[in-house]
Amino acid sequence: MMSNLIDEVYDAITNGGVGFNFKETSLQALKDKIEITGKIQFNQIYEEVQLQDEYSIQILFPTDFPHTIPIVRETSGRIESSADYHNDKEGDGFCLGVPGEINKKIRDNPTFKYFITDIVVPFLYANTFHERYNKYPWPTRGHCSKGIIEYYQSLFKFKDERVTQNFLLNIAFFKNSISGHHLCPCGSGKKFKDCHRNEYTDLIKYHSHRNIQKDVLQIIKDNSEPKDKENLFKERLYTKKWYNLCRHCLRFLIKQNERSVL
Ligand SMILES: [Zn+2]
Ligand SMILES: [Zn+2]
Structure with a gap:
């Protein structure tokens, strides 16, 4: 090879x-x-x-x-x-x-x-x-985590950025979220298999679960500077709950010696 x-x-x-x-x-x-x-x-x-x-x-x-x-x-x-x-x-x-x-x-x-x-x-x-x-020939995505969120939002057809973040965090780090009989983490109230499972299954054919975790960590990393935190909440890009969950996941991953993804 x-x-x-x-x-x-x-x-x-x-x-x-x-x-x-x-x-x-x-x-x-x-x-x-x-x-x-x-x-x-x-x-x-x-x-x-x-x-x-x-x-x-x-x-x-x-x-x-x-x-x-x-x-x-x-x-x-x-x-x-x-x-x-x-x-x-x-x-x-x-x-x-x-x-x-x-x-x-x-x-x-x-x-x-x-x-x-x-x-x-x-x-x-x-x-x-x-x-x-002085302009780009085609629309470009936002830089780094902004682009990543835009991407997932259009892939899963979510209307709300916060829904996208919650969904991502859940499928990346909470195993129950990717079980068909559990409720879909998009919050629709439907079971995962009747909601966003097909899109997820298509996605991991070329973008592994591990890659999704990396994307979520990129989002966290981009936005974890304490000085920016309050502004991010003000812009309503990140809810406090989401942020705290992210910090929790990050600590958990570092403990598991997965520093390579950072
Ligand atoms: Zn960029
Ligand atoms: Zn769903």
Whole structure:
């Protein structure tokens, strides 16, 4: 598997793919990932706007792909490192999308070339578009936990953000919530199997229960700075009950030595 992956990456770097080429690029096989450093050129058209551009990038492509989402960084300082640009140079690099959405895409097409063509190039296209026209070519989700909540809210068709949070917390950390005979944690009063179980079952085919837990922890982590707490309650994004439950779960998980997810 590993050598197939390196072959595929090498081929893409040497010969390019749909709408992209690599230039002045080096490839290094590390223990659990392949590091690709160099320049990527793309030529993409979206709704009649054709853009060509070049970026200096570093890609950390995990050998267990598509199980782990790759990290992509811009290395020349061209893209500002901030939530507005969906770019976190110190940490996870580009925020290429909500984990659930990326996982759905890459599980269906688990190749390096697909990842570049359909995930990395659109990200860079959107950035170039934004530089030129001061807006994004398509609607983008909120950054980090905001985007994650938006994603689940539309997936499960919830109207209320707090319903979404309660539902998520329950399915992530309270086992009874994912038993068909128990009440659905959306609060409808119906049994889980007669309410949101189908959507949940579809989701975990590409986004595991463990991934849902990680998403919930991301939401907690993003919002657990004590100084922001009161504002969050004011904005009614987070109820106190939910927040306290989250803190409880977080402590529980840390005790279980699951620090890797943080
Ligand atoms: Zn973002
Ligand atoms: Zn429900």
